[in-house]
Amino acid sequence: MSNKQEFTISEETRRFLDSEHLLFINGDWVKSSSGELIPVIDPATEKKIADVQSGGSDDIDSAVKAARDALSGEWSKIPSHDRAQILHRLSDEIEANFLVLSELEVLDNGMPMELAQYSIASHGVTLLRYYASWAPKIHGKTIPVSPGGAMNGDSLTYTKREPIGVVGAIVPWNSPLIFAILKLAPALAAGCTLVLKPAELTPLTTLFFGHLIEKSGIPKGVVNIVTGLGESAGDALSKHNDVDKITFTGSTEVGKKIVSSSVGNLKKVTLELGGKSPVIVFDDADLEKTIPGVARACFFLQGQNCMAGTRVFVHEDVHDELVNGVKAMAESFQIGHGLIQTNDFGPLISEEQRKRVIKYIKQGISEGATLICGGNEVNEEGFFIEPTIFTDVTAEMTIAREEIFGPVLCIEKFGNESLEEIANRANQTTYGLSGSVWTSDISTGHKMAALIDSGQVSINCHAAVDSAIPFGGNKQSGWGREFGEEGLDSYLKTKATTVMY
Numbered sequence: 036m037s038n039k040q041e042f043t044i045s046e047e048t049r050r051f052l053d054s055e056h057l058l059f060i061n062g063d064w065v066k067s068s069s070g071e072l073i074p075v076i077d078p079a080t081e082k083k084i085a086d087v088q089s090g091g092s093d094d095i096d097s098a099v100k101a102a103r104d105a106l107s108g109e110w111s112k113i114p115s116h117d118r119a120q121i122l123h124r125l126s127d128e129i130e131a132n133f134l135v136l137s138e139l140e141v142l143d144n145g146m147p148m149e150l151a152q153y154s155i156a157s158h159g160v161t162l163l164r165y166y167a168s169w170a171p172k173i174h175g176k177t178i179p180v181s182p183g184g185a186m187n188g189d190s191l192t193y194t195k196r197e198p199i200g201v202v203g204a205i206v207p208w209n210s211p212l213i214f215a216i217l218k219l220a221p222a223l224a225a226g227c228t229l230v231l232k233p234a235e236l237t238p239l240t241t242l243f244f245g246h247l248i249e250k251s252g253i254p255k256g257v258v259n260i261v262t263g264l265g266e267s268a269g270d271a272l273s274k275h276n277d278v279d280k281i282t283f284t285g286s287t288e289v290g291k292k293i294v295s296s297s298v299g300n301l302k303k304v305t306l307e308l309g310g311k312s313p314v315i316v317f318d319d320a321d322l323e324k325t326i327p328g329v330a331r332a333c334f335f336l337q338g339q340n341c342m343a344g345t346r347v348f349v350h351e352d353v354h355d356e357l358v359n360g361v362k363a364m365a366e367s368f369q370i371g372h373g374l375i376q377t378n379d380f381g382p383l384i385s386e387e388q389r390k391r392v393i394k395y396i397k398q399g400i401s402e403g404a405t406l407i408c409g410g411n412e413v414n415e416e417g418f419f420i421e422p423t424i425f426t427d428v429t430a431e432m433t434i435a436r437e438e439i440f441g442p443v444l445c446i447e448k449f450g451n452e453s454l455e456e457i458a459n460r461a462n463q464t465t466y467g468l469s470g471s472v473w474t475s476d477i478s479t480g481h482k483m484a485a486l487i488d489s490g491q492v493s494i495n496c497h498a499a500v501d502s503a504i505p506f507g508g509n510k511q512s513g514w515g516r517e518f519g520e521e522g523l524d525s526y527l528k529t530k531a532t533t534v535m536y
């Protein structure tokens with residue numbers, strides 16, 4: 036790890052950090068009703084970089100009321116073509132403030148600068164433009180009715196697609212700005228209004244984004260941002276009886292709580308939850324591409340990534356070559372502060388998360404897996420941990436079953452099992468989010484992809500994420516899909532109208 040943690044930030048980022056961070060409700064920046072604050076820590080230095088408001092149920096009430104009023108106000112009269120222009124303006128604002136947003140994302144979350152810039156450019160900007168282009172294309176259908184049925188005679192039935200209403204969006208810390216935009220862009224394209232609750236660990240880019248929302252001409256109350264703890268602000272939002280839909284990204288454990296909190300008014304719920312995704316490497320895989328692909332699949336964002344490929348199943352004939360190659364890559368990462376451009380491996384988000392990951396590593400060792408590399412904290416400031424690889428992992432081991440959400444790769448071998456037998460092993464998990472197959476045989480690739488029980492499978496790459504590609508989980512990895520047309524659909528409801536004439 037680089038001993039030097041010296042880096043510089045732009046004047047504008049410094050000014051923003053030093054400013055007072057408030058809640059954004061009904062177009063105004065206000066203090067929380069409790070007056071309590073939450074410190075925001077740079078995970079690479081462990082130093083406090085800001086304080087944000089700890090919003091509670093009163094603040095959520097005000098934000099939901101503002102969103103409800105805005106739903107039937109000026110916003111509802113803005114034609115869909117103009118909603119599209121608003122989303123494009125917001126995207127322009129992101130481009131104009133690219134450096135500040137990237138620096139804040141690194142300081143807040145710990146990710147390397149290159150990754151922050153890549154994700155803001157290729158997901159933040161693109162998602163807004165992608166959903167902007169959907170806004171004017173939202174329309175219903177005309178539907179022929181059955182002859183001789185109750186509507187026999189002259190009738191016309193048509194459907195309209197309407198905004199689902201007031202949306203509560205609860206976002207995790209691992210890619211904070213992108214997840215906020217992933218919820219906001221389709222919601223606004225559909226004509227909804229929303230209350231956004233960022234993760235308490237990473238609220239800064241979303242708050243800065245709030246200032247861009249103000250500039251982009253979105254009417255007041257359409258977007259509200261309430262920072263706060265999950266058990267207070269998040270819970271109040273998911274229980275609120277005047278919220279029509281919750282869109283949640285986070286852990287499966289909290290996802291289950293959200294489901295029970297939503298029963299009061301039977302609000303609609305979409306969930307993007309945890310994962311434990313398989314990576315299957317056949318003996319005919321092109322290892323030159325597979326080795327970096329497997330390393331990135333797990334160690335991207337220090338493994339704090341829902342679609343991380345954390346369970347590798349590799350054919351015994353290429354096992355050692357793959358393990359040695361991935362180990363060499365893991366050991367080549369430059370660990371350190373993300374604002375130092377040469378660093379490509381950041382810290383975990385918090386001390387709590389680091390302790391959790393270390394506990395899993397100890398369990399891996401005690402349950403009999405072979406530690407190939409890593410396993411240690413990096414003893415400098417910041418919540419760093421080495422990229423870690425285990426071989427000889429078996430399905431019963433805790434590290435093979437539970438989502439670690441850290442840089443821990445578990446490798447298992449297979450021999451001459453059938454594709455179905457390999458798939459059975461890969462599918463032996465309560466999750467079903469992502470997965471990948473690495474082979475030179477196109478037929479093996481497609482057959483294996485069909486057998487993996489996940490919302491997304493990639494062949495010769497891992498986690499192909501794009502604005503247009505639906506993404507979401509099977510089993511306990513979630514409900515519904517985000518991205519693409521399906522991601523828009525979940526912010527719309529259908530009204531059927533029949534006229535007899």
Ligand code: NAD
Nearest residue numbers: 206207208233234265269270285286289307308309310341
């Ligand atoms: P988390 O579930 O702890 O928190 C997510 C959000 O929920 C935060 O904003 C938090 O404040 C809020 N929250 C916490 N308790 C709540 C409650 N009782 N009621 C309402 N809201 C509450 O998750 P995290 O630690 O921020 O993120 C890591 C998890 O997210 C991992 O499991 C990861 O796999 C998952 N994740 C999934 C996806 C996906 O697309 N499937 C993407 C990113 C992260």
